[in-house]
Amino acid sequence: MKAKYIQLLKSQVEKLDVSDFDLEAWKSSAVSALERVFGKADSRITHIEGLKIDYSSWALRDSNSQYKPVESCKRKGREIFNSAIEELELFGMATGKESILEAYFGPEDLKILLSESAEKKNVIKKLKKEELLQLTLKLIEAYP
Secondary structure (H helix, E strand, C coil), X not given: CHHHHHHHHHHHHXXXXXXXXXXXXXXXXXXXXXXXXXXXXXXXXXXXXXXXXXXXXXXXXXXXXXXXXXXXXXXXXXXXXXXXXXXXHHHCCCCCHHHHHHCCCCHXXXXXXXXXXXXXXXXXXXCCHHHHHHHHHHHHHXXX
C-alpha cells in the first residue's frame, strides 16, 4: 500500500511539468491525493488550497523582475509533495486506528468517536456508503 501511495504522490509532482498546466485543476487532484493518503485534516491540504497566481504583485509589474507566478506555485507544490513522499519513505504509513479515522472524520467528530459519548452513531451516520466501505476495509487491513 505504501508503494501505491508514493506512486500517487509522485504522479502529482509529474503533473506540474505538463505543458498545458492548469493550477486550479492540479490543486483539485492534489487535494484529493493528499486526503487519500494522509486524511482530510492534513495541513498540507491547506497549503495546496492556498496556492494562487498573484498577478497584482509589484514584482510582476517590475519589468526587470524574474518573478514568475505560475513557476512559484509549481515550486511550492513540488516541495509539499516531495516532503510528503519523503515522510512516507522514511516513516511508512500510519496504521493506528486514530490515523485511519482521521481520514474520514474531522477533529470534533474524532473526539466524539474516541470518547464514551452516545453520539457515536450520529457521527458515523454522516459518512456516505462508499466512505463507510473504504473505512471498514482500511480498519481490516490495519488489524494485526
